[in-house]
Amino acid sequence: MSPTLKEVARLAGVSRSTVSRVINNHPHVRPQTRERVWQAIRKSGYQPHAVARSLVTNRTEIIGMVIPEAVTTLFTDPFFPILLRGATNACNAHRYQLMLSLFAPSADQQERYQNLLGNGYLDGVIVASASLDDSLISNLLHDRVLFVSVGRHPNRQVHFVDVDNLGGARMAVEHLIHLGHRRIATITGRPDMAAGQDRLEGYRQAMQAHGIPVEERLVVEGDFTENSGMVGMQRLLSASPSAVFVASDMMAIGALKALRQAGWQVPQDIALVSFDDIPIASAIEPALTTVRQPIERMGSIAVEVLLSLVESSPEEEAPVHRIVLPTELVVRASCGSP
Amino acid sequence: MSPTLKEVARLAGVSRSTVSRVINNHPHVRPQTRERVWQAIRKSGYQPHAVARSLVTNRTEIIGMVIPEAVTTLFTDPFFPILLRGATNACNAHRYQLMLSLFAPSADQQERYQNLLGNGYLDGVIVASASLDDSLISNLLHDRVLFVSVGRHPNRQVHFVDVDNLGGARMAVEHLIHLGHRRIATITGRPDMAAGQDRLEGYRQAMQAHGIPVEERLVVEGDFTENSGMVGMQRLLSASPSAVFVASDMMAIGALKALRQAGWQVPQDIALVSFDDIPIASAIEPALTTVRQPIERMGSIAVEVLLSLVESSPEEEAPVHRIVLPTELVVRASCGSP
């Protein structure tokens, strides 16, 4: 077995407390002793046992990333990988570890929830893209678990990091309007998610701001997946819009497929603008005009906020963080800009 | 604070040991007592404290997924997300947790390695797509950490799960040969990774088996990224191959971009076959003919193997697992099959 404090103490000819002090950089240790202890540590290859330490400090330096499993299909969407990268980077910088949990709103959800959150292994949790009516958030609030949501949440006690979905969508649609389009359709995201709602609202606001009435058959519902984009576009064809705001790049890829099958050219016959700017958006033909959101930053900021909560004193009622990052329109070929 | 064993014991009028026995389903507890204890547990909302338990059992029921950071760019490639999904699903099924670590071969690598593996938080580790000359694997072996590699490793002590990269590549190239091609080029994967080497070897074997000499300027090196596919294709143009075996779908997407820019039509002017069958492969134009590998299964099998190691008795020298899953050619438009 690996050496313990006791071993090191023996080697250095001091007590365990002194070794502990050295390791935790406490003051009040004579430099000489400190040095002897370090030598013993190096010599023995001692490593503090994190589990034992956690038992007394009540901190594990592990945070969880919870992804509602309903959303698991979206793993084909680079959103999560990129978010994850941002989060792990921030964790690394703070020497925290990241535990990943896919969560199903299923039979054993309750048990897994208890198991994960109640067992004392996590100092806090990042909740990614929960459905707005997911009970997860209210459970976390009720159980006083420290957490940060990626994506806004209406409850005023919830700390969150989000991007300006509404503004981004409005910007995208206004771009189409400025290009002269008026029959502008939209394929929405999941209506139970904040991003889905906000992007739709951005569409409506842009239309309204320019006095263009929204024809309801120009609004079809998607769920962020490629397939829903294809199906949505097929349903839209008969309404013959001249442009479409698609609420995600993956759905835009599906929409392109439907358009090709129908023999429509993009952007000649119909203009497309979407949302996300995932890496593939610039690689396909035609390259997508899309709203770029800083996914990786959202991941790292979520972690930073969470750690600030974790490391603040227990009940010093910190202000609620509600952070909204800006988005940016990236103009490429699919919208037919000159 | 949440209730402890002591509380429950008091409530049920028994000792802590008895409560512990009930929780861990030990026999030799009178049904009557057992029932009383359960009532006390439910009443108090008691949850075992995993950290305390781990301290004595020496098991955390957490495993790590280590991804060498060099490979982090590949996060834009759906390979890792899908692998991750397979792994987390298997973990869920066994009530284990998954800890994610991106690992840089950088200045602090040594420290982070120590920190992660030495601190007693992990029962075992999955190593994903390590470079063959990464010191990580030898470190793990040296430190007797239980681990399973995703992707083969030459060391005979290493447990691994891989797919039949060689056979898949050979199949792909033979398909091109059967279509009548002889000037077949290849854009390789990273030569320091098993998948890169094996797919190249499969290409060579197929060519040789059909008596077609390999012209070395028809072999250009890539690194699995879309950009390297684009650059590789550009370099290949002057050699005017009639077909290309591209070692990954993401690179094929880059290659398509280069071909479009050069005004070549796929598959009319040049045929393309690639590897992976990531979701986007079927969504783009032209749909990619590609070798499908069971990524998600690889992830879950890796976990299953690891857990079997974790749960086997300490030194019962288990046989080394070297699992190779089959691949399958998915014929679509890009190869020009009739």
Place this chain on the structure above:
DNA sequence: TTGTAAGCGTTATCAT
């Protein structure tokens, strides 16, 4: 400045 000892919440051994 350093050591002693209590405790963190479990499991496991040994009595009873």
Place this chain on the structure above:
DNA sequence: ATGATAACGCTTACAA
């Protein structure tokens, strides 16, 4: 079948 009690490896008063 149940209860004391000693670990597990660490941190942290408190004493010296």
